[in-house]
Amino acid sequence: MSHRFHPFLLLAFLACCSCSKKSETASDPQSEPVEETVSVAPGSIAEEAEAPAVTREEGEVPADEMDSIETAATIPPTVETDVQLTPLNVNEGKEVVVQSPEPLVYVAPFYPLSKRMEGIEGQVVLQFVIDRMGRVVNPTVSSSTVPEFNEYALQAARDWRFIPALVEGKPVDLEVAYPVRFASEKGSLGVAPGSIFSRLDLIFDTYYVKGPDGYELAEFEVTPIYQQVPQRPFDNDGNLISGKVLISFTVSTEGQTEDARVIESTATELEMPALAAIKYWQFIPRIREGKPVRGRVKQTITFSPEEKE
Template identity: 25%
Template sequence: MKILKLVVPVVFLFLGMVFTANSQEKSNNKDDVFVIVDEMPEYPGGDEALRKDIANSVKYPEDAVKKGVQGKVYVTFVVDENGKVSDTKIARGVDPSLDKEAMRVMNELKTWTPGKQKGEPVKVSYTVPINFALNSGDSKEKSHSKVNEKGDVVFFIVEDMPEFPGGDEALRQFIATNVKYPEDAKKNGIAGKVYISFVVDENGKVADTKVARGVDPSLDKEALRVVNLSPTWKPGKQRGEAVKVQYTVPISFALN
């Protein structure tokens, strides 16, 4: 058996979502960038194809390998009216080499089906977390998983990814419907993006919800509350067996 000495990058992602205290639609200005629209942009082949394309494109920088640098890079970008990826930025970086590679991969993505608001193509913003992990295990599968505090194996990427009832659009709507902007945060003008990580277990239950990156206790608490309300998912599978799979969801609270 061939031993994988080092790096298979682990990539996991979820679409960025922004929720405002007043309205999801900013204005009718053609230059506005939306975060939720009537018809969300779609990557060719869907989210699973997006995950695979990113995983296949990432090349772990040699400098980062030598230095043992790893971590999660958050990239924001806009899918414009023509479906092109533009305005890529590092929302949260780790190291210049990893940040640069994450930007390169996002800029080389295929053309999307653009999002639409009231029947018109518009610019839509996304946030994608890409996790670079060095692994000295003995298989590619091992590099796509970790062992948690309880000794359970948790995967980042599996052959059949978990699915929210009704798909990703239903998940977006579920979160949008349930999020309530905390009054204290509104009064104090607090806004920002909360990253929530969680595990979809073998039974499709959402578990081990944590604030991966917080903004304010009130916003963090609200983001956790909503994710914990999630109904049962269709569990992910690896080699035909249901397994635990980790997700990260960025939820941005914005005051208009």
């Protein structure tokens, strides 16, 4: 049995800041692709959200199908929560104190690049139960201003984790409403000076950059605009596992990651957390003569050793 608790609203702003660096020329097909390294600091939350099965890369990916990641951005979205002690009437009219849930693991829903470039914003209100283990159970859409965003919000919510609600000090299931807002740099957020969005525009399905003599057809390499930090796993002795995972994946024309595969790793325990995080990374895709094209990327994720005091 779950408690219904409508006053509890959590607001997730998908306010992903942009990266400012771009590559002006296409990568040399004969050159070795650059492998970016993303370090994961020790002490990150170690609980894993649902992760995809580990798929390994078979054979070599041709160099001309690989893009170089020129810059990195690890900028989590703003999550505003209303966490407070709230009276709740239960059996026999007895008033007890409920400690509201608190976000523990949050991943930002995917935001299609064309929609954010056009300034199309919206809100999806999800309804779900946070069970006594802190998991999201049976998320559904209560209301939505842009139905196209619904599945992206639902997909992310399934991987969220919470510190569960407490009634008289014991964890309980709690039903909540959770508004997820998709806010664009080309809309209500506003474009930060010097950001990639200050130079890049989408006009009639073609990307342009602002040059000294006006607009020019855009030429970009794959550029991350949001990178979800992987969760840190522990070994049987309670120590954080360190090592590296080399992953390849495709960046779609909308900037979403697809077909992520492990090429190699120093510890198999790190592979699922790395793949789970890659699933939510968002990019400016490779752009040629103003048109986005799919591109394959190599990415090294480094899980840093635990620092000794």
